[in-house]
Amino acid sequence: METIISFFQDYVAWLSLPRIGITDIFEILIIAFAIYNVITWVKQTRAWILVKGLIVLLILWLIASVLDLNVILWIFFKSINVGIIAVIIVFQPEFRKALEQLGQNNLVTPLFNFNDSKDRSERFSDQTVAGIVKASFELAKTKTGALIVIEKDIPLIEFEKTGIAIDSLVSSQLLINIFEHNTPLHDGAVIIRGNRIVAATCYLPLSDNMHLSKDLGTRHRAGIGVSEVSDSLTIIVSEETGKVSIATGGTLIRNVDGDYLRNKINSLQNKVTDVKKIKLWKGRVKNEKKIN
Structure with missing residues (x-):
């Protein structure tokens, strides 16, 4: 025992x-x-x-x-x-x-968060929002490729330095003219800070996410890539399909309409808007899910 x-x-x-x-x-x-x-x-x-x-x-x-x-x-x-x-x-x-x-x-x-931007009532004016939305869908009608990056809290100075400084008020006419074919500034991305276009022809980092759909081109991968390293909102106009997509937080949402895009831009400044029915592309693919 x-x-x-x-x-x-x-x-x-x-x-x-x-x-x-x-x-x-x-x-x-x-x-x-x-x-x-x-x-x-x-x-x-x-x-x-x-x-x-x-x-x-x-x-x-x-x-x-x-x-x-x-x-x-x-x-x-x-x-x-x-x-x-x-x-x-x-x-x-x-x-x-x-x-x-x-x-x-x-x-x-x-x-x-030491940024004083939250103390300001608005980040963009209504004219700026209307100009971005109008330019995006005017470019989509003619199947003109475009890449528009809207800065939020994280500065995009690193990418701004890779392009050509413009420092001009946002207008639909200027955005359409920048991305017009065979113009010196059409290649690359446009960066918008507040109510001003700060630079064009900017180079953006490409996303190396292996789960992205193979039908996405360089423009879409660049839009997703900059959204992975910042809190920006990127608008992508496809040159092949003429569809408007947005990328934010590593998420790609394809084929959005004007109301959805306007509400997304207004959400960057916490502005209350009437949320209408969102029309999203049917059959969301794997690359549209949030990338952790």
Whole structure:
């Protein structure tokens, strides 16, 4: 009997659950949330290929450990520090994008919002909104490709510097003329800040989301790309179909009408409007879902 008791004390007692408090549960939830988001982020970027490569290396390391292959183990241990630095350098864009998405999180942004724009009643005038909407659909009628980026709280100075400065009041005539074929400013994106067109022919980052539909061209990928790294609203006019789409927060919504576009622009300045029935493209594809 004493042998049995001693066995349970030595080998089974460690199986008893430790005391778990409220802080422990809270800590477990935070870690689980972090791990889930890291896995989701990894699967949507090139880092997923890196993870599969690391798994292969881990299997090789286990085989070398079992077979006691000292030279291979020595190479692994000596190259691990260099490998970590190489991973950081190669995947720097992905790490930067992950930190930018963390900073744009709705739970974090209010804590560090030092912009005084929220104290202003309106970001755009009604004339500006009407000019953007009119120009978008006039361009769509003639199947003239266009890319219009409307800045919100995150400055787009980095992309503004890649284009040609204009600094002019927004008007439908000016926007239509900019994107007219065979004009010096038609290629690239237009950036709008407040009631002014600040620059044209701007270069935007292309989205590297592997789940986007294959029928999307460079213009749509650029519109989604800039919406992934900022809180801007991007209007895309397709040159092939003549349809108007919008991209915001990594989400692409295709074939929108004038009322929906006007309400979306007004929502950037928290202006109350009459929300009419939204007519969306039937059969939303995978790329129209929110990209986390």
